[in-house]
Every structure is written in structure tokens, then in C-alpha cells.
Amino acid sequence: MVNLRRSVTALLLFCASAAVAQQPPTEDDYYRLVTIPLPDGVVLEVGGMDWLDQQKTRLAICTRRGEVWVLDNVYSDQPALAGQKLKVKNEQGKTVEVDPDPQDIVRFKQMLFGLHEPLGMMVNPGHGYPDGIYMAQRTELTRVVDEDGDDLIDIVETFGDRWEVSGSYHEYAFGPKIGKDGRMWITLNRPFGGGQEAQAYWRGWAITIDNQGKMTPICPGLRSPAGLGSNQAGDMFYTDNQGDHVAAGKLAHMKLNTFQGNPVGLASVDHPLSTFENPGKDYPKLGLKWGEAMKVNPRLQAPTLWFPYPRMGRSQTDILYDSTKGKFGPFQDQLFVGDLTTAQVMRVFLEVVDGEYQGVCFPFRRGFQPPALRMAWGNGGSMFVGGSSRGWGGGARPYGLQRMVWTGETPFEIHEMRAQPDGFELTFTKPVDPATAGDLSSYAMKCWTYNYYSNYGDKPQDEHPLKITQAVVSGDKRAVKLVVEGLSPYYIHELRASGVRSADGLPILHPEAYYTLNAIPQK
Amino acid sequence: MQRSFLLWMVCGSVWFGVSSLYANDLGVHVGWGSDNGRILFEQLNCTACHADSDAAPARQGPRLGAVGQRVTPQFLRAFLENPQQLKPGTAMPDLLHGLADNKRRETVDRLVHFLVSLGGPMDQRESGSSLTQLERGKSLYHSAGCVACHPAYEPPPKHEADPATAGPEEAEGQEVEESESKRAVVRHGELAMKTTVDALADFLADPLRIRPVGRMPSMNLEAGEARLIAAYLLRDQYTEKESAPGVGLDAALYSGVTNSSVPDFEKATPVWEGTTTDFDLKKITFPDGKPLKGNFALRFQGLIDVPEDGLYRFWTKSDDGSMLYIDGQTVVSNDGPHGPTEKEGSIQLAKGRHVLELGFAQGSGGFELSVFWQPPSAKKRSAIPPGVLLHSAAAMLPHGIVEFSVDPDKAEQGRKLFASLGCAACHDTTQDTTPAVANKLTARPLAKLSADAADGCLGERVAAGRPKFGFNAAQRAGLRAALNRSATAPLTPSQMVEHTMQSYHCYGCHVRDGKGGPDDQTANYFAYEVVVDLGDEGRLPPPLNEVGAKLTETGFAGMLFQGQRYRTYMATRMPQYGKQNIGHLPAAFARADVGKIPPYKPEFSNRLIDDGRQLVGTKMLACINCHAWGDLRLPGAEGMDFVQAAQRLQPAWFHAFLSDPQKLKPRTRMPTAWPDGKSFFPDLLDGDADLQMDAIWAYLSVGRKGGTPPGLSPEDKSILVPTDDPIVFRTFLNGVSAHAILVGYRQRTHVAFDANRIKMAAAWTGDFVSTKPVWNGRAGQYAQMLGSDIVRFPEGPAFAVLESDATPWPEDLPKAKIGSSRTREGWRFLGYRYDKDRNPTFLYNLDGVEVAETPGTDFRREEAVVFRRLRLQANRSKPNLMMLVARGNEITRAGDHFVVDQKLNYKISTDNQQEPFVRESAGAHELLLPIRFNGQNVSNVEIELTW
DSSP states (O other): OHHHHHHHHHHHHHHHHHHHHHSOOOGGGTEEEEEOOOOTTOOOOEEEEEESSTTSOSEEEEETTSOEEEEEOOOOSSOBOTTOOEEEEOTTSOEEEEOOOGGGBOEEEEEEOOOSOOOOOEESOOTTOOSSEEEEOSSOEEEEEOTTSSSSOOEEEEEEOOSOOOSOTTOOEEEEEEOTTSOEEEEEOOOOSTTOSOOSTTTTEEEEEOTTSOEEEEEEOOSOOOEEEEOTTOOEEEEEOSBBTBSSEEEEEOOTTOBOSOGGGGGGTTSTTOOOOOOOTTOSOOSEEHHHHHHHSTTBOOOSEEEOTTTTOSSEEEEEEOOSTTTTOSOTTOEEEEETTTTEEEEEEEEEETTEEEEEEEEEEOOOSSOOOEEEEETTTEEEEEEEOTTTOOSSSSEEEEEEEEOSOOOOOEEEEEEETTEEEEEESSOBOHHHHTOGGGOEEEEEEOEESSSBSOOOEEEEEEEEEEEEEOTTSSEEEEEEEOOOTTEEEEEEOTTOBBTTSOBOSSOEEEEEESSOOOO | OHHHHHHHHHHHHHHHHHHHTTHHHHOSSSSTTSOOHHHHHHHTTGGGTSOOSSSOOOOOSOOOTTHHHHSOHHHHHHHHHOHHHHSTTOSOOBSOTTSOHHHHHHHHHHHHHHHHHTTOOOOTTOOEEOHHHHHHHHHHHHHTTGGGTSOOOSOOOOOOOOTTOOSOOOOTTOOHHHHHHHSOOOOOOSHHHHOOHHHHHHHHHOGGGTOTTOSSOBOOOOHHHHHHHHHHHTGGGEEEEEEEEEESEEEEEEESOOSSSOOOGGGSOOSEEEEESSSOGGGOBOTTSOBOOSSEEEEEEEEEEESSSEEEEEEEEEESOEEEEETTEEEEEEOSSOSSEEEEEEEEEOSEEEEEEEEEEEOSSOOEEEEEEEOTTOSSOEEOOTTTEEEEEEEEOOTTOOOOOOOHHHHHHHHHHHHHSSHHHHOOOOBTTBOOOOOOOOOOOGGGOOTTOTTSTTSSSOOTTSOBOOOOHHHHHHHHHHHHHOTTOOOOHHHHHHHHHHHTTGGGTOEETTEEOOOHHHHTTOOBSSOOSOGGGGTSOOOOTTGGGTBOHHHHIIIIISOOOOOTTBSSOOOBOOHHHHTTHHHHHHHHTTTSSOOOOOOOOHHHHHHHHHHHSTTTTOGGGTBOBTTBOOTTOOBOOTTTHHHHBOHHHHHHHHHOHHHHSTTOSOOOSSGGGOOSOTTGGGGOHHHHHHHHHHHHHTGGGGOOOTTOOOSSTTEEOOSSSOEEEEEEETTTEEEEEEEEOTTSEEEEEETTTTEEEEEEESOOEESHHHHSTTOOSOBOBOSEEEEEOOSSOSEEEOSSTTSOOOOOBOOOSSSOOBOOTTEEEEEEEEOTTSOEEEEEEETTEEEEEEEEEOOOSSOOEEEEEEEEEESSOOTTEEEEEEEESOEEEETTEEEETTTEEEEEEESSOOOOEEEEETTEEEEEEEOOOOTTSEEEEEEEEEO
16 A cells, blocks of 8 residues: 555656646746644644754744644655545545555644744754753743653743843744854844834844853844844844835844844933944934935945845745755755745845845745745755744745755756846856847846835835846856846846746746845956 | 414314313312312412401402503403403402492493503503514423413424333323313413503513412513513414514515625515514524525515614624615615625614615625614614514404593592402502502401301302302312311421422422322423433423432522523423512421431542542543533533532432432433442542542532533633643733733632742632733734632732831832833843643742742632742842732731731741731731741742632
8 A cells, every 4th residue: 555655656746747848847846845734723833943853853843822842753745644544546546545654644742832922943052052942932032941851841941031022912032043153143023003112122123142141132223023044154134024114025134233224123222231322313314215325324234135025025034044965956055035925935145245245036935835934954955834824914824834845856047146347147057048048138127226214115216127238158058147237236136037048948947036236346 | 374373373272262161160270289278278368358367468469550551451341240251260259249230340340440540551552473473482382381380272292202211102192182171270361352462571571570479480581582472372362454563673585686786675586584583694594494505685674663863873794785774765885795894874863663674685605794773872882672673563452452541530439449349458559659459348357267158258159249269169178178177287398398389380390209290291392492312301390309408508599589590401491489489498398308318428628629620521421521511511511500510409419319310310311420339430539439429529519610621611712721730821911011921720720920020920710811812813912811809919029138127118120211110130030840740830039049939729619729839049148038928908917827908818838937927018018028048048938828
């Protein structure tokens, strides 16, 4: 029976490959999704994920309902629940029910209940932190420990609780994640409703907590920083959600003594622990385009990149850089960013220009069942994606967990997009067809910027097309240099390379790219 | 339907007539056995005329203070002319039999004028009813228990033979009439002439108001139910030749005529027509009984009776379309295909009745309809109350209506006759401020009566001016015997029980000591309210064999005097005869039944409470598979609520019943949980059957404080219910903190810790907490402590270093420019640790003193309890450290504990001779505990708070 089922799976995969030849491939052909079934009554509003063991077999999950679960047997391609039957077709084509293999049965065990909306998780983080499961609850960074290995938490330790909470539902705390400083970073949502001003210290800040539990505020200006994470170099980024003072979803680099743009956090600068000195009474000056705002607002941090709304998501979430060394495909060291409302994962390539990160985002994978709130690397080139849409919509299901698996097929994608003094250089995941890649009509570009003002979100400002004058294909057919007229700093530069084909005749899986050109390189 | 109804009316009348034939032989319908003279003597109120002692005679006849409002003149006239003829079996004697015909007619006329002047004449044309209501009244009349005493007008429903019943085979094909003749029933008389639907409904809702003797008991009817039965009893009044307003609206259901918009109803044919009391779509089904679904439309038509002049606002919320018209004007236009959509409109209306129509249409998908209004003087909107919506129903007109107006002179003559004829001896005519007419008729005192006098009340030829009852020979004999034996001699408890049960015809429903119970025919009328697998036990009133050893005083009172419905699955209700009439019965039962159940005193301990809770839960005996627990029940569990059991039942009976249910209640569905005295659960309480029963009793005896049984959860799934381990839950808690950590216990007493101010903040009993405010949607609300009796611990830090005993208690650090008030600098909350029972210990550091505080609770019968066990460890000398245990207006010492504001009791135990003391500070009393450390710098404190 087992063999029968395996052969059915193989047959399905074969059919999928066969279809490639006839129809343009889809995301499913490269990254497929496996849904983890949930037992009755389990509302898995994933808020954070990490592995209890180094072998990554036991997946710990904290939820917005304050539970901590551990899941075993999460890697099956046909995951089932205890007591369930699997429906398969037999040789005669009839659907029959079979018992799942024991290793296909996902086991759920609740380790703890009652935390206050934990929205991030790290297990045994090293760097001098005592072992345990770390989670940011609304009110504190908490370390929980299962002392006797019975999968029940015995100790709930307050590791750091020096930030404040006034009681607004919008006062979420996200994290922790560890940066190259070896400290745990946490981002703190601003309150919402009422006067919308801060009513407690450190709302709208990023903070760190060291391995002694000491808190250091890093930077104010965050609005709704639902995700944070480092790049390969250990620099810390966060995502913010469109809203007041935030024109569109964005990714930004968190650094000491910078201001990320939302003024709620400035209410805390008089606190003795503050690391940010307010440049002046009327800071920040609002009502300007971002390029202008950067000139008159010292220490204002420009977004590393913008996620144009709504194509590139409506509420960006987790940040995860590709540390799989190729097991997840050709995007080593690039960032993946989730989006809750559109239930997709996007791809980000960053470069440093004039000492600051900037870069480009691409669509990557859509169609997740749960809203893509949290991501975690599993074994064998797979990524777990889970989330909860509570109150904000998104996803086909309000909560849940899926595993995204690379099929081993390399998609034809723009691999990197780098700014040049006179345009952009594109590299591709596969060799291009020189004819289409060298044809100017294969490309279209336009650009726009946003206002920095207090309104809730912004439309593209000064949107206009850009003229591409040259498209030069490299000798190894892996790169194309585009010469573009009229590059503008602090503008988002959108590229559509719809006409480009790979050497084997495929269109680009996601031909659009959005480069936030804060600075134009000099050489 | 109309045709079949008429047919049914004809048939009903036929056998009504047949059974009437037997009436004259039955004599006065008082003593159910006909020959029990003592009962006749009491119930006929003989001492009202024949004084027994110095005690003022009681008037037991119907109160006539407002008789003109409820009885028609034509009936009064006919009834006074010849009571026995109009209402065979009536206890009303004929007092005018000695008068010549013309004198008799004149006397009756004067009496009628007098009686009608008492609140009348009534409006006989204001009641209407629909055939649907008559049908529903018919079914209610026959199932609610009325037929235990009154005639049945319909053949009984067939019941599946209860397989547990070992009785004789059901007699098939038995004629209703035949059975009817065998039992004594109280006939309704010429009701159709007597009154109107509205007036009869008023009477049925509270019969004891008019008839204080209680032989017509209150059946615990809702107002609407009383009207249905009234309409049914007056069904002969139904006439379609005239119309009158009936309660509720006409409704018509159409199928397949709409595409989400209200159709032109005139062009369509309804699939169903009837009346409905409101706009609740759940109450309407397709003719085949299937719920509404798919493409349908509804038309509601009738009148709206508005209470005042002014602007009325109306709202409709409908999915899909709806249109509301009043007096032909569109008031709310909410038509077309859409999801639940609310629309509003308003209209100026004059006080009185207006024509209302509402059309509703459903295309596909979900559907709903609700209608609200706001009258001019109402502060907010509400559903339109019942009684305001009327439909034009067929009139229910009393028979023999004649125009009548009271002639004051005749009425005055009638009043005098009422006194002189002796009517006033039995009937109280008190009317608002007008006192009752005093009786002027004198008769021999009881002691001087001659029971054998040929012209007395019992004689063959009753003399003129003396009351002529319709006694039969047996009744006469019985009364004479009773008089010779002294009808008022004391009775033994058993006699008293039997006597009372006979007087009020309790035997019509209940068996006791082999006597009574409904006959096979009557038994079949008793029905289920909810179909439940309880066999006959689910529909027949229970036997009363040892009820005096079964029910407590509370149980009797609930059953007999408070109208409690314990057996919610039964269609019939326990009639209410009035405490003034049968108040003696519980004590009589108790004394009569002494020794019927072996005495038994259950063990009780707090530990047993939880064992009992486990036993009734789904993991063990699963009693909750059948029994409700308070307002919680598993789907299909229609059995009695056993939270009330310990209040209702005596422990010895409970023990005897659990030990062998069949012995006390043959054929009961209650299973034997300890067959041959052996437990299914040998590990619990060493498998001791008695102790396990005691545990269940202990659990039930503390009511809801015993905690929710495993397996049950509230209908509101958002409520967290601890059934085994404590539940720890951190949340924004209203009135406590954004850093609250709640601990819920299965004992239904809970605490909340504030991790911001670092102290125990509150305790409460009842339900724990609902997740709804903090889990639903964006959850922009605070969680609430559910339940009642919230105890808040004092404001300010829990501990402080005081320079002297007089130093004022410090306050929390105030809020800065932003931020929340926090506790002292240098204090840190460290988290919590679970013990093996998953109970948390809170850990905190007070500037060098490590504190481990473990909350807890226990099952207690009479009170709620919270323990706080604190272990303090100082890492350096810490003099003058004080704990603020309580603050209140008044704290007094009472033995080993302190009483705060006469409500909270604090008992403090310490291990280092620390002496708590009360001080006055800032206008309040404070209970302080000095913390003294031992050689290891450790101090242990336990505080027991009960309330």
C-alpha cells in the first residue's frame, strides 16, 4: 500500500513536469506548498517558530493565543493527523482509504498556555544567553524552560521587561532576533486609537536586550514593525506597515541614533535611557517628498526599500535571509520577506551604496493558506510559513502552517539588480536568450517617490516613465546592463522585463522588480 | 385546514355532550371520591354560615370584586337562575329555589345588576383568535396537565410503550367517551357564554387571585400560553362572520416567486398561511416542517397598536430584501439582493391601530430579518413587544350577547339581596377601596346542627332560603357521617397527607402508597416537552411514596410554592395551589414518611468535593451525559439539573437512590453505578461505594462552587474553564493592569497578579475569564474578571520599609509624563515557576528580598478561600519591612483572624512570631504584618482569605 501511494506521488510529479513543456511554468513548479493539518480545536495562530533541537526535527511554535506547541513529524509530504485516513487512488483508479504511515502523522503537544501574544521565538540562542525558549510577549522578553524534558514548560522567566505597555491592543512586541552585536533585538509597536500618541515609554522603538537582561533602546520612529531580522552580515532590518507617516510598506535598517520616521517614539527621548537626541522642537519636518525630507531632517533614516502597495504586499512581516547554502535554490544570502494580507513571500536583494543599504524587491511565492506572518528554515531546502490574520484579513485561512519546498528546478528569475551610475545591471538565474534580452522592447521602466507626511499611506508621487537607451547582454549570457535616462534619488524604479526569455525559451517567472534608488552610485 | 378544524369542533361537541349525560349522577364536584364528607365539609365552606368557633369564618368562594369585568351578564343571569344546570357539579348552591318564578327572576335580575356593577359591564367584542391559536391551545390544554382534572376533548396521543414498563398491555381501540365516564372530572360548564378569551386568559394566568381556595391551581402558564388555552376552551365562540384583533400577525409563505426582491404578493399563491407573534424567521417552517431555505418570500400583515401620538422610528435588518409599510406608506425600504443590511425610516402615527405590512424576500445564501422600533417617548430602540402586533382574527364572541347597562337602583337592591341571601358568606366583593358586602344571613352554629333535619342543607326537601346543593346520596351520607364524627377533629400526619392529596386531587397525577396516579387513558395525555429517552419517567409526574423523606424544605418550597420547573423535559407542570392552602403539606409529608428511608449521614471533606467532581465528569461516571449542571449541559442531556439536587434532596434519600435506583423508582432510567455495592473505579477512595456517593453529594452540596465537571464547557466557548490544572493567562485585565497574570482554578475561585506593580491584585469567584475581548478581531478591549465577589487587594505596594508603625503607607511610583505607574525602584518581577500540579509560584525581588508567592484555593462549602503562601529570603538585613495585608473602613480582630469591613476574613500564619496589627492611617484601617527573618534570613507567611 505504501508503495502504491509513493508511486501515485511520483506520477503526479511527472505530470507536473510534463506540463512545463506546454504551458508557462508557475510558482508551483519550483516551490510547492505542503499544508500541515491541525487537530480539531487547535487554532494555530502562529506568532513565532524555532527548532527545539539542532537537527530541526521538533518545531516549536508560539501563538497569538499565548500557547507554545511542539510539533513532531513536520516534514512529511502527506502529513496527517492521528486517527485520520488518507485517500489515495489504487491501480483501478478507485479512491480508497489507507492509514497514514507513522512518520506522516504530525504530533502536536502543548507545552505552555497563557502567554500574552508572543510574536517571535528563538531557542537556545547562544551568545551568552542561558538556554531556553525566548519569546517577546506584549509586556516582556520571556525565557521559558522545560527542565525535565516532558515537553511541559516548568519555568517562565521574565528576562527583560523595561519597556512599557499602556494597554492598547496595538502595542505588540516582535522578536527576538539576534544581530551581529550578539544581542536580542525587539521591535515595539506604537499604540493606536485614542489620541494615538504614546502613552508608555519605548513604544515605536527598536530595543536590544543583552544576555544579562539589560535593555538598550536603539532607535525611535517605528510604526507597526511586524517583522525584523538580520542579513547575512548580521545587520538588523525591520519591516513597517503602511499607515500614518509610512507611505507604503518598507524595509529599513535599524541603527543607533537614527530616526525611522514615525514620531510616536519621540515621546521617549526625554527618558534617561534614550539613545536618540531630538534634533529640535519642530522635528521632524513633514509634508515633503522623501528626497527633500532627507535633506532637512538630520538622522532621519530612509527606508532601505519600499514595497509598492498593494502589489508587493500590504502588511509586511518577517525577514529571513537565505542561509541554506543553495538547498532552497539560487538565492543564497538574499532576504525573504513575508506579507500577511496578501499571504505571499517576497524576495529582496540589497547592496551597499554610499555606505547605506538599498536594493530591490521581487515577487517570489504567492498563495499561502495562512497569512505569511512568520518564516523559519527547515531541513532540506524547505521553509515553514505560518501566521494569523486576526483582525486584518489575509490568506485563504485565518491561521495555519505550511511548508514551502524547493522542487530542485531553478526558476528563471532576475537574480540580482544593482544600481549603476547610468542605469542598472541585472543578473539572471539562468542564461538568457540574447535576442530578447538585448531587445529594448523587452523592458519597461517607470519611477515615483512618496511624501513624508502624517497621512495614512501615500500614492505614488511624480510617477513617470523612464527611457531605457541600451540593453547589453554579457558574454556569459548571465547578465544584462540597462542604460537608463533620468535616474532619480529616493525614487522607486520599477522594471518590467516581460519580453526577456531564457536560453531555453522561458519567460521570467516574476518579470517585475522594484528598486529603491536612495543613492545613485558614482562609479 | 379550516374544514378539518370545523369537523373537529363538531366531533368535540358531540362527545362533550355525551359525557355531560353522566354529570347529574356525580353530584357536587368537590370530594373526588364523592363520599368523603370531611372534604366536602371543608371545601363547601360550611363553617362560613355554621360557625364552628369564635374564629372569623373565611370566605372561600370566588372573589367577585371585579366579576363584572370577567363574566358576562347573560351568564350571571343564567347561572343564578339554576347553578347546577348551567355548571353541573358546581359547589354553588341554589339559594332561590324557594321563590316563586317571577320573584325569582326579579331577585336574579337585581343580583345581576349588582354583580355587573362590580367592574362591568365587560366589552364582549374585543377578543379574536386564529385557527392556528386554537390548534396550539388544543395541544397545550391536553398536554400541560389540565386533563388530570378537566374533561379531555381529544383522544390521547399514542405513546410508544415504554419498554421498561412491566404494566398490562395497552387497551386498544378504547373509546374516549367510555373512559371519560369513569373518572370524576370538573366540567367547564357553559364557558362560551360566560366570558371572553382575554378575560379567561387573565384568569388562567393566576387563578388563585379569583379563587383563593386553590382547587383551580395556577399551572405556571406564560401569558401567551394562558391565551392559547383560553381561546381553545372558548372555541365554540369562534365565528368567521365577524372579526376582532388577535395577537400576532398574519403571515404567508411563498416559494419560488422571488429573486431576492419583495414580489407582488397579489399575483402569487402562498404555500402556507398562519399567524406569528413576531418576525422571527426561525418560528416559520415550510408546510412539511422543513426549515426555511432557498428562494422564498414572506408577507406579514396586520395591525400595529401604538401607545401614543408622535414620530415612530423603525429599523429593518434583512438579508435579502424587505419592505415595511404602515397605513400604505413605505416606512423602511430595504429591498433587493444583499447581505445583512440595516435601513431606517420613520412615520408620524396617532395613538391606536394602524395597518402594517412587511414583505421579505430571500434569494440564495444566508438570510435573516429583524425589526426594531422606537416609540416617541422611548429612549432607545427595541424589538416590537408582543401584544402590539395584531391581526384581524375571527371574532370570539360570547354566546347570547345582549346589550346591558347597569341600573344603579337595581344594583343597590341587588347589593342588599347579596347580603341577606347569604351570598356574602362565601363571596368577597372587596373592590379597590369599597369594602366587601357583609353577610346578613344567620344560620345555626355547627354545634347545634341537626344533620338529619329533612329540610336542612342535607335534607331531601331543602327549605326555602336555605342553600340547595346538588348532593347525591353518597355525598349526603358522607357529610352526615363527618358531622357526627366532628368534621374538624385533628388528623394524623398520614391522614393529613391523604386528606390533602384527595382534596386537591394530587392523586390525579401522583401515586402514593399504591393509591392514585392517572388512569391508563389519562396517562397518555402527559407528553414530553423535549423528546428524551426517559420513558414514562420523562412525561409522567413522579410517584410520591417517600417524598417526605426525599425532599428538603427547600425542595418542597420550590416545587409547591415557587413554581420551579425541575423536570424541564415534561410538558406538564407542577400546579401551584397556594401556600395558604397547602402550606402544611411538607411538614405532614415529612412526619408521615419518617423511617421510610434508612438514616444516613454522608461524610464531608473539602477533598471529597473534587473527587465528586471527577466522578460526575465524562472520564468517570459521566452523570453529565444526562444531567445538566446549572445552565450547562451536553448536547442532548435533558435530565434534571443536579446542581440543585443537594438543595432539593435529603442526603439519606440521595444515598439510597444512588445505591439502588430501581428500588426507589421502579423502571427509572437512572443507572446503577455501584452494582452489588462495587465501584467501577477501585482506585478512587479505595473503591468505597459509600464514600464515592458521599463525594458526589459533597460536590453537589457546594453548588457551582464545586467547579465545572470534566467534559462540560460553557456555551460561550470563549470562556476559559479550568477543569483539571490551573489555567495561567496573561492579558490586559480591566481595572487591574496591562501586565495581569490570571490564575484560574477548577474550584471556581481565581486570582490576578499584577506583574507591573508586582503584587497580588484581585481574587474572585464564579467564571474565570472570557477570551472574547482579547482574542476576537483586533481585540481592542480588556479582559474582565467574570463571576462575582471580586476582592481587590489594597492600593500601593504590597511591601514597604516603614520607619515607624505610624509612617504612612507609601504609594506606587506615579506615572511620569508618559508611562504607567510602577512599583518601587529596584523591584523586579522575575516570572513564575510551575509545580507538579501546574500551579504557578510568582517570583519577585524587592530590592534585595527574593519572594516566592504561591496562590491557591480549595473547595469549601460555605465560603470562598484564597491562600497566599509567601517565602521571603533577604540577602541582607532588612529591618522594618512590613506587608500591607488589607485596608478597609473597619478591621477588627475576631479570635484567630481579622475581619475587614464585615466581609473578608484574613487569617495570618507566620513562622517567626510575627504579630499582625491593625492601625488607623489616612482615615482607613490597615492590617499590617511585620516581616521578621530567621537566622537564615528566611520568613514564611501564609495568608488565608475567606469571604
